[in-house]
Amino acid sequence: KIRKVLASDLDAVMEIVDAARGIMRASGNMRQWTGGYPDKTVMTADICRGVCYGCEDGGKLSAVFSMIPGPDPTYADIYGGAWLNEEPYLVVHRIASLPECHGVMDAVLNFCYRHCDNIRIDTHRDNSIMRHCLQKAGFAYCGIIYLANGDGGWLSTAPPEGHLRLAQQWRTSGTLMMGAHTMPPHAPLRYAYGVTEKWRRSATRQHNHPTMPE
Numbered sequence: 063k064i065r066k067v068l069a070s071d072l073d074a075v076m077e078i079v080d081a082a083r084g085i086m087r088a089s090g091n092m093r094q095w096t097g098g099y100p101d102k103t104v105m106t107a108d109i110c111r112g113v114c115y116g117c118e119d120g121g122k123l124s125a126v127f128s129m130i131p132g133p134d135p136t137y138a139d140i141y142g143g144a145w146l147n148e149e150p151y152l153v154v155h156r157i158a159s160l161p162e163c164h165g166v167m168d169a170v171l172n173f174c175y176r177h178c179d180n181i182r183i184d185t186h187r188d189n190s191i192m193r194h195c196l197q198k199a200g201f202a203y204c205g206i207i208y209l210a211n212g213d214g215g216w217l218s219t220a221p222p223e224g225h226l227r228l229a230q231q232w233r234t235s236g237t238l239m240m241g242a243h244t245m246p247p248h249a250p251l252r253y254a255y256g257v258t259e260k261w262r263r264s265a266t267r268q269h270n271h272p273t274m275p276e
Contacts, residue, residue, distance in 0.1 A: 143205025
């Protein structure tokens with residue numbers, strides 16, 4: 063069961079967030095969700111906006127995520143690629159679950175597809191678990207976006223003219239294809255993903271005519 067998270071759920075939400083951070087660290091992702099992000103202020107804001115949802119199992123929250131109608135201002139500029147389309151979309155942020163909770167990504171995406179078949183997600187480059195889940199779920203890597211502020215993600219410390227050299231290093235390592243773009247220095251870098259047309263058609267057939275949430 064998926065429902066909107068209430069203010070009374072905040073303690074349970076933070077327990078899930080802490081557990082998700084532990085999963086990240088155990089998998090070698092040491093640089094995402096640092097400095098206390100996302101804290102109670104961030105999660106409370108999502109709850110008050112009505113965009114925070116939770117997966118409930120046996121009357122207990124086991125996973126949370128934020129489903130937010132676009133446009134997302136941080137997605138306006140994308141480097142080393144392009145979004146798959148410019149149609150209206152939903153953004154999924156702050157997915158977190160307890161270690162014993164499985165099938166979260168499928169449940170979250172199926173829920174989101176009821177509202178819109180065009181979904182965008184970004185994640186930290188060190189989050190191998192999320193990147194694998196996205197690729198398995200029919201998402202394609204689109205490029206790089208930068209957060210104006212946020213979760214203490216990987217920081218680009220190279221000056222603008224050094225980004226090409228950095229991109230060449232990444233290209234050589236096989237981890238990223240960027241191109242010669244000038245990007246904002248000292249900003250948290252995230253990998254951006256969009257759902258492919260094939261999976262969008264499948265979602266539309268399954269959920270008839272999705273409507274954007276109010």
